[in-house]
Amino acid sequence: MLKFCLKNMDILFSQSAKGVICQYQFYLERRQLFLLTKHANNSYSSLSVSTHGAFSLLRFSHAKMLKCWKCGVEKEAIKEVFCSKCNFIQEPHDTKNFFQLFDIKESFDIDTKLLTNSYRRLQNIIHPDKFSNKSSEEKNISQEYSSLINRAYNTLQLPLNRALHILQLKGEKIDEDQKVVDTEFLMKIMEINEEIENAENPEQLKMLNEQNKRVISEICKKISICFKNNDIEEAKRYIVQLKYYNSISHHVNGILRTRGIVD
16 A cells, blocks of 8 residues: 555656646746847847747747948948948948938928938038048949939939839839820810910910919829828829829920020
């Protein structure tokens, strides 16, 4: 009887010990998961976790740390223009998102004054003229950076280009041959162009130009609402309309310039 009791106690103790060990292993895994997650967050790592039963499988990959091309030190901030250690000019991190380049909010409704100020500030410090006595590497980076800033500024400054850029960032686009199928709208555009051609004096042209500006302003408001509501298809429809009215604006201003009149 005593041996039987002792044997049962051994079994119970063994099962209990196994349970404690399993719990401890689970604790260690959870602790490791926590530490790895913390480390991943601190080093801009990407983390994904999948769970199977009581055990967690952790898979994470460290994002490539941005380093100075000259001294190799890790950048303190992604948007650094100059290295904080060696003070050499750095290549722009994101060349696709023009909003991030100027450190402004990604939105169709932007503060154009803020955009211009940011543009001038950047050009003032990275313009190629500032690097005429620098190394060939610095000159090349400066030229590429300055060219990128010019292209980005010209894109965000104009409503039509800005709208197309936002579409691109969203993985969308408008085909070059995409046209309006609304016959009433097309008839209206034809009538406006005829009025422009038949205008007998600059005052009439200026009046048509002002009318066109008001229409463009209203279309821009509708595009803004569409983007805010994430209604991309409707935004595309208005952007195509904006293209037509932009063409009218170029038409009027072209005629005024040929007559020596600057609006």
